[in-house]
Amino acid sequence: MASDTSTNVTTPTADAPNLLDAFPDKRQALEEYLDSLPLARAAGRKKGFLIQSLHRAQAIFGYLPEEVQVLVAKKLELHLSEVYGVISFYSFFTDKPVGKHKINVCTGTACFVRGADIILQEFARQLKISEGETSEDGMFSLGGLRCVGACSLAPVVMVNEDVEGNVEPPMVKKIIRRCMQEGE
Amino acid sequence: MTVAKPIITNSAQLTEFTAQTRTRMSDVTKINILVSMGTCGIAAGTTPVLKALEESLAAQNLTGVKITRVGCMGLCHSEPTIEVVDTASGKSVIYGNVKASHAEAIVAAGVHPAEGLKVIERGWYYPEDEENTQDAPQARIVLRNSGRINPEDIQEYIAQSGYQALCKVLLEMSPKQVVAEITDSGLRGRGGGGFPTGRKWSFANAQKPKEKYVICNADEGDPGAFMDRAILEGDPHAVLEAMAIAGFAIGAKNGIVYIRAEYPLAIERLQIAIHQAREMGFLGKNIFGSGFDFDIDLKFGAGAFVCGEETALIASIEGKRGEPTYKPPFPAIAGLWGKPTIVNNVETFANVCAIIRNGAGWFKRIGTTGSPGTKVFALAGKINQVGLIEVPMGTSLREIIYGIGKGIRNGKQFKAVQTGGPSGGCIKRDQLDTTIDYDTLVLLGSMMGSGGMIIMDEDDCMVSVARFFLEFTLDESCGKCTPCRIGNKRLHEMLTKITQGKADMQTLQKLRDLSASIKDTALCGLGQSSPNPVRSTMNQFEDEYLAHILEGKCPAGVCADLVTYSINENCTGCAVCKKRCPVDCIRGEKKSVHVIDAEACIKCGMCLSSCKFNAIDRK
Numbered sequence: 102m103a104s105d106t107s108t109n110v111t112t113p114t115a116d117a118p119n120l121l122d123a124f125p126d127k128r129q130a131l132e133e134y135l136d137s138l139p140l141a142r143a144a145g146r147k148k149g150f151l152i153q154s155l156h157r158a159q160a161i162f163g164y165l166p167e168e169v170q171v172l173v174a175k176k177l178e179l180h181l182s183e184v185y186g187v188i189s190f191y192s193f194f195t196d197k198p199v200g201k202h203k204i205n206v207c208t209g210t211a212c213f214v215r216g217a218d219i220i221l222q223e224f225a226r227q228l229k230i231s232e233g234e235t236s237e238d239g240m241f242s243l244g245g246l247r248c249v250g251a252c253s254l255a256p257v258v259m260v261n262e263d264v265e266g267n268v269e270p271p272m273v274k275k276i277i278r279r280c281m282q283e284g285e
Numbered sequence: 286m287t288v289a290k291p292i293i294t295n296s297a298q299l300t301e302f303t304a305q306t307r308t309r310m311s312d313v314t315k316i317n318i319l320v321s322m323g324t325c326g327i328a329a330g331t332t333p334v335l336k337a338l339e340e341s342l343a344a345q346n347l348t349g350v351k352i353t354r355v356g357c358m359g360l361c362h363s364e365p366t367i368e369v370v371d372t373a374s375g376k377s378v379i380y381g382n383v384k385a386s387h388a389e390a391i392v393a394a395g396v397h398p399a400e401g402l403k404v405i406e407r408g409w410y411y412p413e414d415e416e417n418t419q420d421a422p423q424a425r426i427v428l429r430n431s432g433r434i435n436p437e438d439i440q441e442y443i444a445q446s447g448y449q450a451l452c453k454v455l456l457e458m459s460p461k462q463v464v465a466e467i468t469d470s471g472l473r474g475r476g477g478g479g480f481p482t483g484r485k486w487s488f489a490n491a492q493k494p495k496e497k498y499v500i501c502n503a504d505e506g507d508p509g510a511f512m513d514r515a516i517l518e519g520d521p522h523a524v525l526e527a528m529a530i531a532g533f534a535i536g537a538k539n540g541i542v543y544i545r546a547e548y549p550l551a552i553e554r555l556q557i558a559i560h561q562a563r564e565m566g567f568l569g570k571n572i573f574g575s576g577f578d579f580d581i582d583l584k585f586g587a588g589a590f591v592c593g594e595e596t597a598l599i600a601s602i603e604g605k606r607g608e609p610t611y612k613p614p615f616p617a618i619a620g621l622w623g624k625p626t627i628v629n630n631v632e633t634f635a636n637v638c639a640i641i642r643n644g645a646g647w648f649k650r651i652g653t654t655g656s657p658g659t660k661v662f663a664l665a666g667k668i669n670q671v672g673l674i675e676v677p678m679g680t681s682l683r684e685i686i687y688g689i690g691k692g693i694r695n696g697k698q699f700k701a702v703q704t705g706g707p708s709g710g711c712i713k714r715d716q717l718d719t720t721i722d723y724d725t726l727v728l729l730g731s732m733m734g735s736g737g738m739i740i741m742d743e744d745d746c747m748v749s750v751a752r753f754f755l756e757f758t759l760d761e762s763c764g765k766c767t768p769c770r771i772g773n774k775r776l777h778e779m780l781t782k783i784t785q786g787k788a789d790m791q792t793l794q795k796l797r798d799l800s801a802s803i804k805d806t807a808l809c810g811l812g813q814s815s816p817n818p819v820r821s822t823m824n825q826f827e828d829e830y831l832a833h834i835l836e837g838k839c840p841a842g843v844c845a846d847l848v849t850y851s852i853n854e855n856c857t858g859c860a861v862c863k864k865r866c867p868v869d870c871i872r873g874e875k876k877s878v879h880v881i882d883a884e885a886c887i888k889c890g891m892c893l894s895s896c897k898f899n900a901i902d903r904k
């Protein structure tokens with residue numbers, strides 16, 4: 102992403118209306134948060150608030166689209182490239198929308214030795230997406246993560262916010278079916 | 286930040302308050318039911334049990350019985366766990382695998398073990414409070430309060446002598462004396478490196494600038510390690526108090542806990558603890574009327590392993606990409622915002638208050654001469670009793686794995702234990718009698734690391750394990766230096782070839798050479814240690830590498846390209862495997878021998894593990 106496009110990105114276009122305008126209350130929530138930061142007292146150190154601001158923004162919007170990045174950059178007086186550089190470095194942040202149901206298979210060591218790779222393969226096979234992808238209907242995202250600290254229940258799958266322990270391949274289908282039922 | 290009225294401003298008030306708190310608690314509470322509410326407890330289903338206990342308590346109309354939500358007891362193998370304590374006598378009983386339906390019986394039984402429930406031996410003692418009369422293998426200093434107090438209630442911490450160490454330090458000691466006491470205790474950093482904590486503090490203490498920082502490293506990146514999480518969830522004040530002590534010792538007013546965003550419960554409990562400590566006047570301005578100011582902020586990680594490295598961590602707090610920088614200068618000289626900064630691990634801090642309360646001499650009596658104290662380990666993998674343990678340094682691996690961990694699951698053969706995570710190595714069967722401390726593990730070609738211990742059995746392929754760790758490093762490499770970015774990629778490719786049976790003997794030599802040059806030339810600890818799992822498995826399990834290369838076989842039967850599954854004539858046609866197969870590749874009539882469609886088979890091994898008749902062959 103070139104930083105000199107930053108003046109253009111907020112302009113809504115016919116096929117991609119500005120996300121911030123589409124969700125005024127979300128925009129307001131983020132602006133209120135950014136305005137509440139003690140930036141004035143942090144001369145030269147405003148960047149120190151960047152990561153927490155991105156955490157908040159992602160909690161509000163679900164991901165970090167360009168419009169949101171521009172807003173954060175402006176408030177913290179940073180270059181858009183600095184903001185994007187941080188987003189691309191940390192795996193927690195994403196600039197792409199994620200699925201309604203987030204399936205994250207733990208691929209930490211304890212889960213690995215108890216067969217996490219087979220569970221991950223099985224989700225990929227059933228959902229027809231690879232790790233890091235979202236299904237076309239926007240229902241599922243599939244990811245891997247490193248140790249949620251529930252190693253005693255290995256292999257572990259995070260289904261949205263819940264920890265599912267001792268997962269075996271035949272359970273994969275059931276987990277997916279349960280999510281679909283909840284989704285209706 | 287809410288500024289509340291400080292209640293305690295000098296040591297006399299604290300002593301009195303501690304005494305009052307204790308009396309108040311023991312007056313009201315005769316029986317205390319401790320319910321383990323750490324992340325894994327909750328995942329294993331503690332919440333409905335808690336609810337059932339509360340309902341039973343109300344229904345049975347008992348007085349003097351209290352239910353306390355506590356952090357992890359370390360008994361992950363038997364979650365949900367509950368301990369019932371008689372507060373007057375200290376007698377207690379621990380139950381494992383508790384269900385909501387047990388609640389009534391537990392409440393009614395008091396400390397006499399309720400019938401039909403799984404009772405667990407305690408297995409540890411508290412060096413600060415008692416002699417080891419039962420010869421318990423575990424000693425709890427760091428986990429002293431974890432599983433015993435409600436981490437969300439500062440009064441319970443105070444009743445366990447909480448904040449007395451800070452009070453002693455501020456009112457009776459000079460910063461130099463504090464540094465000397467910690468130096469004398471021989472405490473070494475528990476974050477992996479084992480650097481003497483007192484020495485680190487003395488560097489920062491000697492620096493001129495007025496602005497200094499104390500950082501607690503709660504990034505806990507080693508996958509398969511969860512002791513820092515358990516400490517923060519179970520006893521957050523112990524870490525906050527120690528950070529304030531460190532602040533006084535080096536002359537810093539600001540503390541920061543850098544914690545990974547994947548630990549929401551630990552974050553919540555830390556926030557509550559910081560808030561309560563401020564309210565009580567243990568954080569903030571003029572603590573205990575001493576004139577010393579100290580406060581603590583939280584900063585969150587965002588999913589980057591390398592941010593556990595201290596210079597990368599500092600870059601991350603400054604809002605940058607978490608790329609490590611060259612040392613020197615060390616953070617103690619020029620760290621956060623260029624100011625003197627000490628970075629210590631959660632577990633390191635969790636030792637500090639006990640050392641101040643009991644003295645360096647007391648601490649040195651536990652553990653070994655070179656590594657005093659205890660170490661917390663997260664036991665995971667193919668072991669019967671998975672969990673969090675704390676043992677004196679110098680305990681043997683055999684004691685840990687066969688004594689405390691109760692041996693290998695499903696009666697299988699032990700193959701190796703991996704310590705030190707992605708920077709560490711594997712230890713073999715014939716080295717099980719090694720006693721562990723920082724130095725012995727290095728001699729074995731592994732390292733202490735942060736305390737993850739993954740136990741592997743005959744079904745684990747060591748080439749795959751090495752490949753797994755490299756995959757991790759590749760994912761997590763920040764990309765700044767070439768040896769780590771490109772070198773590890775090549776290592777990974779070679780290992781992949783071996784697991785596919787496509788490598789030759791030259792590959793093995795190349796692996797060795799490249800590993801050595803990455804170790805010597807990478808920029809930071811992540812890169813320098815990344816070939817360790819490869820080197821260690823090649824040294825210890827060369828026969829497995831050779832079997833893949835020369836015979837095209839994976840002895841453990843893990844590498845999918847090198848194994849096939851088939852069904853032999855033992856098959857009774859029970860069709861269990863057919864039902865379990867996730868890809869429906871098993872065919873056959875009921876009561877006759879089935880067959881596996883080798884083309885469709887994904888080699889997951891479900892059929893093998895589900896067959897009761899030894900009818901599945903893996904070759």
Ligand SMILES: Cc1cc2nc3c(=O)[nH]c(=O)nc-3n(C[C@H](O)[C@H](O)[C@H](O)COP(=O)(O)O)c2cc1C
Binds near residue numbers: 477
């Ligand atoms: C790649 C890498 C990852 C690290 N991860 C952690 C970690 O997750 N937690 C930690 O406390 N130390 C970690 N360390 C060690 C820190 O750099 C630092 O030495 C430590 O926090 C110092 O604290 P201590 O002296 O109390 O151990 C890591 C080091 C490297 C090279």
Ligand code: FES
Binds near residue numbers: 255509
């Ligand atoms: S390795 Fe999966 S939860 Fe720890």
